[in-house]
Amino acid sequence: MERTIQRRKRSEPHTFEQRLEEHRVRLESQLALLPRGAEREQVAARIEQLKTAVELNAMLSMSE
Secondary structure, three states, X not given: OOOOOOOOOOOOOOOHHHHHHHHHHHHHHHHHHOOOOHHHHHHHHHHHHXXXXXXXXXXXXXXX
């Protein structure tokens, strides 16, 4: 009996900016569900880091 190997279809490659944006959106939806406290502050800080990363990447891309 012959077996056929099925290959997974690869999704479109995502840019660095798209991955950062998707991660930020996920964290913002998580943030909306969290009560005040340390965990919420950590998620909010991570969101700010992602925004800064997007800005820095844009500035570095302009210089190329």
